[in-house]
Amino acid sequence: MPDSAISKTSAMAPARAPDAVRSRSTSLRARGEPFVWLLGGALAFGVMMIVGFLLLVLWNGIAAFFPKPLAEVRLTDGSKLAGEPTRRERYPVTPEQLGKLASAPRAAILAADGVSGRTLYRIGNYDIYNEDFRWVSDFEVTTVAYPAQLMFVERREWGPLVGSAVAMKLGNEAERPMAAFSAAAVTAAHREALARWERIRHLERGEIGRINHYLEQGRLRVRRAELRHGTASAEAQTARAAAEEQARELQKSYDAFSGEARDLRQRDATHLITFAEIGGKTKTLPLSGVVRMYAANDLHLMDKLAVYVSRWWEFLSDEPREANTEGGVLPAIFGTFAMTLLLVLVVAPFGVVTALYLREYARQGRLVSIVRISVNNLAGVPSIVYGVFGLGFFAYILGGTIDQVFFSERLPSPTFGTGGLLWSSLTLALLTVPVVIVATEEALAAVPRSMREGSLACGASKWQTIRNIVLPRAMPGIMTGIILAMARGAGEVAPLMLVGVVKLAPELPIDGFFPYIHLERSFMHLGFHIFDVGFQSRNSEAGKPMVFVTTVLLVALVAAMNASAIIIRSRLKRKFQGSQF
């Protein structure tokens, strides 16, 4: 009947409008263009969120240590201030501020919709001004200059100082104006002062700390003997005598060290440098109290880079100072790594064993599938809940028992009965073990059944099959799971706040005293460092650069772990692809 169909169409054609073909084009509504734009817009928004976030963190983190110029700002009210311009922003001027202004600037601001720009200056000199930062609105400024003699001085106390060096006094010489010293001489004197300071710290913290440690050990030995055998027992008498003997010897070396430290301190107090700040006051401080100083406006690019690199080096290799807002984060890096390492040592075997049991040994039935769903869901239980469990069970119950049995001489101060590295790792292990179980199970399930059967048919035992056939094939998946668990563990902070992280740990978990690894000690953590510096320090603005740099470090650490998970997975996949049956 094709003929009739054609004729029908042709018959109807004249009745229709000439552009009837058009009507078969898709209607605008069906294309849903506006909706598609909303969908795409949402995706674009999500991508912008993450990219913007990363750029914000990276830019602030990477630029934080770069020396900025020092501005000398003269204000409309005649006063002056000097400082690093930290950031600029536009803000709506409040009516009270507007009211106080002269007519010309007011008109300018009103013309700009009541918005003005302002700059945050890091003026330093906290000991003089009681503030580190000051906002300066554009309409307050008369002139801005960048004098070459202004110096940015990082001190051990009171935060940075901004001012110009006027005089220096070395040892018993008389004080001489700064012009009398060459740059090299200043550097040399400063270096010498820093070395002296290092030596004092080594004596007071290292040597005298060691003596205190031995004294404490002696006291504990006596206490233990008393607890075990009674106060009046012969053992206790011997221990007491030995401890006294040891204390006498230690006292001798203590006297020697503290004498040397005292001499050094006296010598140190004679090396002074004087700065004049913008308000006209002068400040004299020991040369060793200056960590770093540079004439910010007089630096070449290479000098700036040198300052930048030296700050990074300090950040990565030194201890924090100034309530964590300056200095380095070595203990936090160390703590994060140690905890993550311990976490892996615990989580890897247990996670893999459980997955093996669930997949290879348990009879697959309703019960196992319920267990599987539950394990899957445990990954979604809030981390803080694990923290609560860790504190209540590991620290208080398990640790309390350990203390009573093995460390009764130290009671009532707890050894294991409080938060510490071991309990933190165990808590996070519990938190991340579902990740490893799920990943391992998936990897095991992906090993073809034929391979297992082939191996068993060749006479291999079940364990031999698992060891030689199943596990190697599942390795990429297992590794991925473990690394993902590490990444999650390294980024968690909330549970650690309950089970052992502290803002400042005086001792690292590893040191030169027996048994060298101290799992009971509390530790510092990069994530908690961010929380602490950002939220609990004197001035969160002063800590911001530090927080951003720490953030970059933590994000990089976590991202590196995630990336290595992906790389290992793909590399191992390639390795096993060749051996496919």
Add this chain to the structure above:
Amino acid sequence: MAPRRKRDRKTRRSVIVVDRLADWTITVGGIGVIVAVFGIMAFLAEVVVPLFTGGQVEATVGNSRPPKQGRVVMDVVDEYNTLSVAVTAAGEVSAFHLPTGRPVEAPEFDLGGTQPTAFGRTLSGGEIGFGFANGSVRFGVLRNDVKVLRRTDLPGGLSKLDDRDSSDGRSVFRTIPAEQVRQLTVGAELNPPQMISPGKAIVAIAYRLGGTVERPTRSFATLDADGTARLSRTETRVNLLTGAISETVTTSTLPELPRGLEVAALLINSEADQLLIADRGGTVYRFDTRDFARPKLAETIDLVPGNGELRALGYLIGEQSLVAGDSTGRVDVYFRLPRPEAKSTDGFTLVRAHALEPHAGGVLAMAASLRGKMFATVDAGGQVWLRHSTSSQTLLKLAVPADAAVETLVLSPREDGLLALTGDGRYHFWKISVPHPETTLASVFGKVWYEGHSAPAFTWQSSSGNDQFEPKLSLVPLIFGTIKATFYSLLFAVPVAMLAAIYTSEFVHRTVRAVVKPTMELMASLPSVVLGFIAALILAPLVETWIAAVLIAFVVLPAALLLGAYLWQLLPLPVALRLEGLPKFAAFFLVLAAAAQIAFWIAPAFERLLFAGDLKAWANGDIGSDLPFLALLLLPLGYVVASQLFWRGFGVPFEAKLRQLGHRLAGAADGGRWLLQGLVALVLSLFGAQVLMALGLGAREGLVDTYVQRNTLVVGFAMGFAVIPIIYTIAEDALNAVPEHLRAASLACAATPWQTATAVILPTAMSGVFAAIMIGMGRAVGETMIVVMAAGNTPLLEWNVFNGLRALSANIAVELPEAVRDSTLYRMLFLAALSLFVMTFVINTAAEVIRQRFRKRAAQL
């Protein structure tokens, strides 16, 4: 030797051993880990359970006590439950060793041979006041003097009382750890008499100590035989130079009481600004004595309705709660609260706040705790009940195993013992343990009426600097905080994540997807402490400054995208098709960036329009009108209504018309239609706002009545970073798992990609997408660091998006490090953790079950 050869084919022994060993290790290890993981819930529950069990009796002692004349009117037990010191109606003092009943010597009060006619005592211990027939009063104190000795300093010649205690007749020596001995001796002191109502016998006396250490005051109220009540104050001044002590007594007479009043109780408080006189019928005359010289009768109120008689009336610690027990067995707790409608002269009235479980028989006596809101009552049938005022619960029910009535009831200073002295010369002592009297399921999840509060409320306030502070532990504000944070973050995250997931799965080329999806997933690996830091220190101040821009962005961004879409429709078809892929995707970014910039530009103008130029003053209700803000809130709704109105009314003819127009003309017409629709939406929302205003439903009453810097808006946005990638990934996986042949069939039937996505893909993947939202919700519920840092941590019960919140998780993180092990707060925080655990576990399990069902269904398609 042929059979021997078979050996070669036998499995080596070591292989078998290793295999068995592996078998065994893996099974034990696997089951062990599973048990351990589930043990978490069991452990949390185990810590929580003691909160809801009442008290328990650890030991009971029943013995006869040393015989003395007369009724016991007062008894003091020391902190360690060693000694009981009793004062009889004759003023005689006797002490005995609590665990054994053996007498211990106690100093007498030298009353000069006269019999006291009235007794009064303070809340806190051994201070006692006597009233005499000649109208004088005397005050004394019984002290438990405690000295700690080295064991070697113990005097000789002691007689052993029991295995811990020994006595020399005057003192009791108790062995305590660290080779030490605690010596407990009763001391007594009596002040000289003071004449108050010459010639008229004192029938009732009440007294309190107050003032400062340098200038102590003693306030006391007396009632004489004529029915005249007096309020007196003794001020003691110590001369710092000479050490001489001078006392001055001032007395004022209270307004006249009804004649023939039979006094049941006379009470004053430490500040001596309130005085209560109760008669036997239960009528309480409350005097306002803030003006010492001119006391006023503030209110007369009947605490015992019906025929009952008032039997016991006393303050609990803090003197805010008044316990009344009557002859019908009823025990009620009253608060003095300001009530505007009260018929009193000072605006306050006694309000019955807690009605406690009634006794079967009439109440005989009550004993209040010295440290909390616990108290004990005893009835005529010898039933001793330990109760808690705030939680209204009966903690322990004990029975005195004797027929004789209980004369005096004492609750030990550490709330760990109850002593009842009976009329037959015996005593009964229960060593009790009531660790968590203030918590019941009702007090944790329901409203509780706390002292000084005008009504029952949900309150979380776990600590304060004040000693007499009562912790207020209701989980409801915290659960509300968690729900609020979750709600607002999902309100933001779900649309973004879902729309993005649909676009990724249905409209984007595979190569773009391979880049975009990992980028979004990268968001999930950002440590939440970083998100919290950025939110609180960078975002929150920014949002505060540019709040108008942020609010406008919620309208401007979608509007700009829609505008872009309508402009795109104007492009000639071939051009549009050529630009379909990456260029279009890039256009989205450009449009969003431009829209953000526009929002930023017009923000100051909008701030003037919406908030009269100052958000904080506006939110407080000082300036401006609600109208523009309400209209902004209603705008999305107005848009939906406008578009529904249009498509329902003119949809079919309009579409037919569009088909007849050329491509470009149709696009223009559609764009015009959209602009018109937007205009209508604006008018509609303005109209709706007017209507709401007319109904009195302003935006600022309860909805946005205040603005704080760290608020839910910021939390919602920051939480978006944590939740969006999760919802996005799982939803995208679900959409992608819809079999390709469905998609192909739909497109082959000439459906557009948009029609395919909405009519075929989305319905099929719906359950998987729903599971994604549930899992995202689970993450939002448990998120800790973001809410700790950015939410302000104020436990509020309001939906205001500009105010903060305190979530369960943040509360645990903030308070648990400070909580004392096994204290009530510690267990409450475990309960909070358990609640979180259960909430997330239920949400996740439901999601997982739905997801598995979806997978099975998708596989069958």
